[in-house]
Amino acid sequence: MIQNCCLHRITMASQISESDLLHKLDIFKIQGKDKRGHKILRITGKSFPARFLSVDVLKEYLDEYIFPRLSKKPFSVLYMHTGVQRTDNFPGISALRSIYDAIPVTVKDNLQSVYFLHPGLQSRLFLATFGRLFFGDGLYGKLRYLSRVDYLWEHVRRNEIEVPDFVYDHDEDLEYRPMMMEYGLDSDDPHPRVYTAPAVAVDSPSASIYSMRCIS
Numbered sequence: 001m002i003q004n005c006c007l008h009r010i011t012m013a014s015q016i017s018e019s020d021l022l023h024k025l026d027i028f029k030i031q032g033k034d035k036r037g038h039k040i041l042r043i044t045g046k047s048f049p050a051r052f053l054s055v056d057v058l059k060e061y062l063d064e065y066i067f068p069r070l071s072k073k074p075f076s077v078l079y080m081h082t083g084v085q086r087t088d089n090f091p092g093i094s095a096l097r098s099i100y101d102a103i104p105v106t107v108k109d110n111l112q113s114v115y116f117l118h119p120g121l122q123s124r125l126f127l128a129t130f131g132r133l134f135f136g137d138g139l140y141g142k143l144r145y146l147s148r149v150d151y152l153w154e155h156v157r158r159n160e161i162e163v164p165d166f167v168y169d170h171d172e173d174l175e176y177r178p179m180m181m182e183y184g185l186d187s188d189d190p191h192p193r194v195y196t197a198p199a200v201a202v203d204s205p206s207a208s209i210y211s212m213r214c215i216s
Contacts, residue, residue, distance in 0.1 A: 018057040021049065028066050030075075032160030038076045038112050040161060041066065046083035050091045058091075059102045071106045076113040078156065081123065082167045097134055108138065115155055117146045118170060148174065 022028070025047045032040050084090060091099075124145070131140045146152050149163060149171050 034076045038074045043079045048089040055095045078115045080117045082118040082170045
């Protein structure tokens with residue numbers, strides 16, 4: 001909530017456009033490569049100003065600044081779900097579907113993997129149920145779920161990608177509060193509860209049944 005209040009003040013004070021705001025927040029950044037040599041689109045979910053940004057502006061921004069750089073060669077996505085909250089930085093189901101439908105076919109074809117860092121229980125369960133319906137088998141089959149930053153380095157060249165401090169801080173929380181990881185206490189839930197579902201190792205092959213985004 002504090003982050004979005006600050007975003008509101010910044011926007012009102014400087015009268016910057018929504019597109020300029022996306023630039024300043026550095027939400028989408030093409031940086032580094034994975035271990036198969038594919039360049040990486042890094043997405044920082046916590047920084048996304050869902051309450052202040054229209055879907056049309058986001059699609060225009062991606063179409064102008066991001067998609068042209070991904071249309072000619074294979075690439076992968078690193079999505080950092082750390083710190084995402086439903087009320088502040090989740091754009092909604094219909095918005096996600098609209099954005100996905102707007103991705104050019106050449107870009108979809110070039111996408112090799114989606115490395116999903118710090119998934120929560122709600123986000124996993126959603127796509128376990130609706131993932132193929134909303135995004136098709138093509139994208140759904142490319143998801144790789146990573147519960148810790150250390151697992152990321154098994155897929156991504158460590159010295160070529162920037163990971164924010166708050167992501168490492170969350171890793172430490174998981175280390176000292178393992179119930180968060182074992183029982184899927186979502187970082188997007190302001191009143192977390194322990195679910196009595198069986199623990200699943202999100203980095204194992206069986207984790208392909210789980211999902212990629214926080215859903216209210």
